[in-house]
Amino acid sequence: MNIQKKYKIGVEVTLDVIGGKWKSVILYHLTSGKKRTNELRSLMPEITQRMLTKQLRELERDKVN
Template sequence: MNEPLCPAYSVLRLLSGKWKPAILYHLREGSLRFGDLRRSLPGVSQKMLTAQLRELEADGVVVRSVMACVPPRVDYALSSLGLALLPLLQQMDDFVQENREFFPSEEG
């Protein structure tokens, strides 16, 4: 396996996907059920959210827990790797805030 041209590519691969940073943002406070997570992300389809969560789980960023109850309950939470990414996401947010003139709002 070849080394990436820049070590940051490995982290960017974990975060690549329109909804992944937003998913991590919403899970920072604790675990959420799928429906709660979907309601907190207006505009994401069920199919897309499922795909993004599966990728995050496969990469070890998110942990999926199935509770044995009726109806079955599925919770998602950040793994230790996901928690380790939070300071990086905060730095990215700080960067955007400090350089707002280069990042026009998507709201209008």
């Protein structure tokens, strides 16, 4: 997330943080509780390990927990 960016409405921030194909799916699977990376991979077989790691790091960086 670009901290310097100015947002007019909250939904812009939300879309900036969780936008993209995988973050919303990851967050959906995490609503039922903590998951190990391999558990998430088995729930989302189409995502590559590299992309999952990248998306998880971005969520962590943006303090989505």
